[in-house]
Amino acid sequence: MAQRRYSMFAVAREALRYHSGWERAWRSPAPKKRYDVVVVGAGGHGLATAYYLGKVHGITNVAVIEKGWLGGGNTGRNTTIIRSNYLQDPSSAIFDKALKLYEDLSQDLNYNVMFSPRGLLMLAQSEHEMRGYKRTVYANELQGVSTEWIGRERVKELVPIINLDGPRYPVLGALYQERGGTARHDAVAWGYARGCSNMGMDIIQQCEVTGVRTEGGKVVGVDTTKGAIDCGKLAVVVAGHSSVLAEMAGFRLPIESMALQAWVSEPIKPAIDVVVMANLVHGYISQSDKGELVLGGGTDGFNNYSQRGSWHHIEETTRALVETFPIVSRLKMLRHWGGIVDMTGDRSPILSKTPVEGIFVNCGWGTGGFKAIPGSGFAMAELVAKGHSPLAADFGLHRFKEGQFIDESVAAGVAH
Numbered sequence: 001m002a003q004r005r006y007s008m009f010a011v012a013r014e015a016l017r018y019h020s021g022w023e024r025a026w027r028s029p030a031p032k033k034r035y036d037v038v039v040v041g042a043g044g045h046g047l048a049t050a051y052y053l054g055k056v057h058g059i060t061n062v063a064v065i066e067k068g069w070l071g072g073g074n075t076g077r078n079t080t081i082i083r084s085n086y087l088q089d090p091s092s093a094i095f096d097k098a099l100k101l102y103e104d105l106s107q108d109l110n111y112n113v114m115f116s117p118r119g120l121l122m123l124a125q126s127e128h129e130m131r132g133y134k135r136t137v138y139a140n141e142l143q144g145v146s147t148e149w150i151g152r153e154r155v156k157e158l159v160p161i162i163n164l165d166g167p168r169y170p171v172l173g174a175l176y177q178e179r180g181g182t183a184r185h186d187a188v189a190w191g192y193a194r195g196c197s198n199m200g201m202d203i204i205q206q207c208e209v210t211g212v213r214t215e216g217g218k219v220v221g222v223d224t225t226k227g228a229i230d231c232g233k234l235a236v237v238v239a240g241h242s243s244v245l246a247e248m249a250g251f252r253l254p255i256e257s258m259a260l261q262a263w264v265s266e267p268i269k270p271a272i273d274v275v276v277m278a279n280l281v282h283g284y285i286s287q288s289d290k291g292e293l294v295l296g297g298g299t300d301g302f303n304n305y306s307q308r309g310s311w312h313h314i315e316e317t318t319r320a321l322v323e324t325f326p327i328v329s330r331l332k333m334l335r336h337w338g339g340i341v342d343m344t345g346d347r348s349p350i351l352s353k354t355p356v357e358g359i360f361v362n363c364g365w366g367t368g369g370f371k372a373i374p375g376s377g378f379a380m381a382e383l384v385a386k387g388h389s390p391l392a393a394d395f396g397l398h399r400f401k402e403g404q405f406i407d408e409s410v411a412a413g414v415a416h
């Protein structure tokens, strides 16, 4: 049954009756015997895939199956940086589609995802980086994506707490995207989940997919901890566990799983109202609505499936950031956490058909997929529904055989 809309009037009505009338945001049904499409993984990408399958293509006999709780994977663990200033054309196309969808997402979902286009700077701290970012600005202009190169003085205006003249990492300028920013990660997952549930889709949590059933090279269903479920098509959207699911279906993916972590300081008064990335030192910083400074760096240098990162990474990243943001040296750090990210060799995602008919994969977003969620879901839904999506076309598995890499690793050392 469709939910009542959230509105100012609903808030006022509930305030008058002690908030006793709110409905659950999504249903928790038992799985049916068969669905037209089963999506594995209730992270942002899986939920967005299901949402646009229903909204754009009218396919609503869909289940989203999640082994934990929805949004409990990387979607609930990331630092929420949103930007579309990528170098390569296919990347900027899908990331800018995502950014445009983010701009209206709260209205579309009738759920406040707290999208905050506060502006994003990528600092140039070497001549090489400066040349690279200027090149990206020119590429973005050709792609119709608005970004600009700004000098040191403008950087200081936007980020008063910055130290421009560090001995090791002086700031030479920055690649600036005014439309970039952040959103509330949980709310993105919850908003899409509510939208899916409203369309009659089943979100089945605490249900692990343990096997993929095929007949004559075609998918027919999955085995789960809640029993077998038949399906016409299967969308595998499980980030760091993509290779595990692929192995169940009998093929391999060029994905490595690694831990990526982030950490936050104690809450302080407003100190920085933009997002700053310092890719040379593998660090980035923003301030949450609660006042915590959110810090993060690069992935661990080895493969693993543990949802926490190496201690030395925190030390190295914080040490490097202290030079550019001396304020960090005086803060107590509150907590840190990790997620398992899915890395490809060219640091670009995979949205693709697979060797098994009816199975599609969406993975490889690595350290930077939160910003892509709406665009990725939109493209993946089109791929699953129609077998082809212009936005996804260049991100197929074929590129690893043909050498048609979409090399974003040179465009951003840290790809959040």
Ligand SMILES: Cc1cc2nc3c(=O)[nH]c(=O)nc-3n(C[C@H](O)[C@H](O)[C@H](O)COP(=O)(O)OP(=O)(O)OC[C@H]3O[C@@H](n4cnc5c(N)ncnc54)[C@H](O)[C@@H]3O)c2cc1C
Residues within 6 Å of the ligand: 040, 041, 042, 043, 044, 045, 046, 065, 066, 067, 068, 069, 070, 071, 072, 073, 074, 075, 076, 077, 078, 079, 080, 081, 082, 207, 208, 209, 210, 237, 238, 239, 240, 241, 245, 260, 261, 262, 296, 337, 338, 339, 340, 341, 363, 365, 366, 367, 368, 369, 370, 371, 372, 416
């Ligand atoms: C510390 C950190 C910081 C980050 N910072 C940023 C950032 O600032 N900006 C940005 O754009 N991106 C960032 N990212 C990357 C971003 O979080 C991910 O790219 C994105 O969230 C991936 O979403 P997803 O839906 O593909 O995966 P997930 O959210 O991980 O969802 C996959 C789901 O699949 C489920 N699953 C796995 N196996 C099974 C199974 N067998 N059966 C059923 N369910 C299964 C998992 O439980 C999980 O919930 C960061 C990531 C981390 C870890």
